[in-house]
Amino acid sequence: MEDPCGIVRFRDNRVASRKAEEAGLRRYRAAGWLEGMVGPLEIPPQPSEAEFVSCLRNGLVLCNLINKIQPGAVPRVINNHSHRLTLEAQPPPAYQYFENIRNFLVAVGELKLPAFEASDLERDTLESGSTSKIVDCILSLKSFHEWKMYSGGNGSCKFPKSPVALNSSGNFFHTLLPQGLSSADVWACPLVPRTRRQTTKVTNIYPRISMPLLIKTLCERVFSSKENIDQNILASLLSGVSVRFWSSPFAEIMSSSLQGHQVHCSWCLGNVDCNHGQILEAQEKELGGMKVLLSKMRTDVLSFHSQLQSDLTLLGSQVQGLSVSALGYSRAMKENRSLYNMLQDLKGSIRVYCRIRPGFDSEVESSIEFTGDDGSLRIADPSKPKDPQKIFQFNKVFGGTATQEEVYRDTQPLIRSVMDGYNVCIFAYGQTGSGKTHTMFGRSDACGADLGINYRALNDLFEISCSRSDAIKYEVRVQMVEIYNDQVRDLLGTIQIRSCSGNGGLSLPDAALHAVKYPEDVRRLMRLGESNRVLCSTAINQRSSRSHSVLTVHVHGEEISGGAIYGRLHLVDLAGSERVDKSEVTGERLKEAQHINRSLSCLGDVMAALGQKNSHVPYRNCKLTQLLQDSLGGQAKTLMFAHVSPEADSYEETISTLRFAQRVSRVELGSATRNRESNEVRKLREQVEDLKKAMAAGRRGDVQRSEATPPCAGQMSSGNRQAADETPNLASKSLTKQTPLRSRRLSLEGGLSHGRNPLPQARVSEVSSNFPSRVHRRRRVNAPSRRSLFLVSESNPKTGERIQIDAASEDARVLQKYGGGETLEADGGLSWGQPRSRVKDVGSRGSQIRKSLQTFGRLINGDNRSQPSDPGARASRRSSLGEIQCRRRPVSSRRQSVGRCLCHPPDS
Ligand SMILES: Nc1ncnc2c1ncn2[C@@H]1O[C@H](COP(=O)(O)OP(=O)(O)OP(=O)(O)O)[C@@H](O)[C@H]1O
Secondary structure, three states, X not given: OOOHXXXXXXXXXXXXXXXXXXXXXXXXXXXXXXXXXXXXXXXXXXXXXXXXXXXXXXXXXXXXXXXXXXXXXXXXXXXXXXXXXXXXXXXXXXXXXXXXXXXXXXXXXXXXXXXXXXXXXXXXXXXXXXXXXXXXXXHHHHHHHHHHHHHOOOOOOOOOOOHHHHHHOOHHHHHHOOOOOOHHHHHHOOOXXXXXXXXXXXXXXXXXXXXXXXXXXXHHHHHHOOOOOXXXXXXXXXXXXXXXXXXXXXXXXXXXXXXXXXXXXXXXXXXXXXXXXXXXXXXHHHHHHHHHHHHXXXXXXXXXXXXXXXXXXXXXXXXXXXXXXXXXXXXXXXXXXHHHHHHHHHHOEOEEEEEEOOOOOOOOOEOEEEEOOOOEEEEOOOOOOOOOOEXXXXXXXXXXXXXXXXXXXXXXXXXXXXXXXXXXXXXXXXXXXXXXXXXXXXXXXXOHHHEOHHHHHHHHHHHHHHHOOOOEEEEEEEEEEEEEOOEEEEOOOOOOOOOEXXXXXXXXXXXXXXXXXXXXXXXXXXXXXXXXXXXXXXOOOOOXXXXXXXXXEEEEEEEOOOOEEEEEEEEEEOOOEOOHHHHOOOHHHHHHHHHHHXXXXXXXXXXXXXXXXXXXXXXXXXXXXXXXXXXXXXXEEEEEEEEEOOEHHHHHHHHHHHHHHHHHHOOEOOOOOOOEEOHHHHHHHHHHHHHHHHHHHHHHHHHXXXXXXXXXXXXXXHHHHHHHHHHHHHHHHHXXXXXXXXXXXXXXXXXXXXXXXXXXXXXXXEEHHHOOOHHHHHHHHHOOOEEEEEEEEOOOOOOEEEEEEEOOOOEEEEEEEEOOOOOOOOOOOOOEOOOHHHHHHOOOOHHHHHHHHHHHHHHHHHHHHOOOOOHHHHHHHHHHHHHHOOOOOOHHHOOOOOOOOOOOOOOO
């Protein structure tokens, strides 16, 4: 809806502002001209009404002005005050300016120019628009001055006049007055009569001119005036004079006078030919249209707004739904990943992380196309753009921007499991210069953010040890060796070390094992190890490692509850594979490179055999694989870092590393076992020890009774040893022959009668789990709980039985009897193929035998699970088991000597 009141108000405001604007322009013009005539007035170039009046108030300026235009017009100018008055100055005494003003007005009157009233200059009566008469007066003086100057006072002078002045004062008509009429008459007779008396007076004053003529003359004068800046004077008159007046004959005269004169545009103040009126009209029309459009648009915007609101609400609910789904998805992904990891752990898969070294030269093209968060990696050979891209999938891929911290974060859980009793092996593999040492050790001057996995891992181990100190007391020991040219060297000791190959891999009994209590100890040792490592500069790497370094951390924890934990961490920084044509090595370096490449190829063979689940895994082909055997052979958690260089010219090496890594990721080692001995197992072990002691004590008594006790393995003479060596042959023969049971009782610690020739004593001598041949290993895998042991007659080591104990069912049976040609009685004791229940019937010593067999079975079972693979721990276990020490047969005799037993004194 349009607001008519608003439009009217707008129009009124516009007219008022136009008027104020016009009055202002006239005032500025008058002030400018005054300054030019009488000198500076110290008012701004565009003075306000108050400022303008203030400088005229004492009449001095005006008197000086009129005297300049018409010399002698005001004969006596009172000049007590400076005419430079400002608005702030005190007004001069009234009598002074009154006289000046009065004289000025008289002089103006004599010149027949429009005048004003003295009161117009008074401050108190100063109102907006009241200066227009003063301005008119000054501008008419200006016109008069110019007229005098340019025409020498001849002809008629045209004075500018403001509409207000025209409307309210009759002074302008002085120029029109017939001869004989004074200005006083004019003053007394306004043009527009307001009262009846005034009308009469006008008629009286203008007896000789008719009103129509007067008005016509007035119109002519007004329109022909070039001085009047407001040439729209009539339009102003039309808006200022009452309707009643214009309906009079005056209006007719006016309109007839206006014929032939164009009403000037009130917008551009005088452009006769302008089309502002039409433009205004058109614009108003347009404005009307726009208003309609605006209201339509407003409606549209409102409907759009409400539509938008509802859309936003809908979108919000959809986004919320999406975010819930996304949350669920990420949770599912997390679960999937953890399940996948669990599956990997159960399968014992080797985890493979790939790390890409940042490029050294940004201008060199990279072969890495894409690395995904899900462990995918896409590479391409930039020199062969047509070749298809190759995609690999690993557990994780770290791009060139990955920090040491990020890399360690994904490794940390594995490190932590060492403290829970797992064996862990982390090794870095890759081409020379691809960043293996950087990952494992960090920079050579590493500190803080640059520290590699080795330092961070040990720091973490100490932290965990501190946080669990209430429940477990940990002991951490560190060993660091390198394999240089297929020789093992101790990096923390000075002596040359000996390595012993065994079934479980390579043992290094001489390598220095340092107990560490604080991270600083570790740092010191590692720095020492690093400094002892063989490094050299090649064309590819300034500090190329020429050896495989193996840092081993042994963690032993004693639980408050009595249990024990053993964990071992191998941190291996392999030397990098290198193409000797690229590394440009010769002489000693070439030999090193050949050794490195050979050992890495052996590692590849081992991985291939493990991947294919071959029965034979070629660990023994080099020292590196021997050393890693117990990590790769099962029961350990293994992680490989495959390092690649991004440069296009390393593409071939990158491909080969990634293919190797892919093969490794498919290797399943079987689930890792925890090396924890519970309190119960400990107690059982102690029981066995007590039993052994009791047996030893009994044996000593027998020794005292009989000097004929045969020497055991440790004490055997060469003749006896020879005899003992023959035993396995007998044993193997009897195994194959399956000797039938004969009536014979086996005496254990003298408790059982041995038929006619009771055996004074029998004791446990060998655990067959040490059989090294493949056949037996397989058997062990299939039936891990079954162990056999030999009961050997103390008096004659060539006689005895081999009894199999099934630890799970606690079943015991005689597998084999050898020597002496006697068999056990079926009804009284252990007999061939009899279940363990029969053991109960072996008489007064039966329960003791049964107990010892049970204990032994459990022990063996537990012992197998937690058997430490390092030589030191194995030795301690051996000594604690005393008489059940396992003896290995010479390698040459292994195949034929399956099941042989050796006897030895219990306290050896
Ligand atoms: N992720 C990385 N960020 C920054 N620099 C790295 C990174 N990886 C490797 N480097 C730098 O690259 C260079 C070679 O790295 P490094 O010596 O670790 O390689 P390498 O695989 O151990 O080589 P080699 O097998 O010859 O010993 C070093 O100067 C190392 O600082």
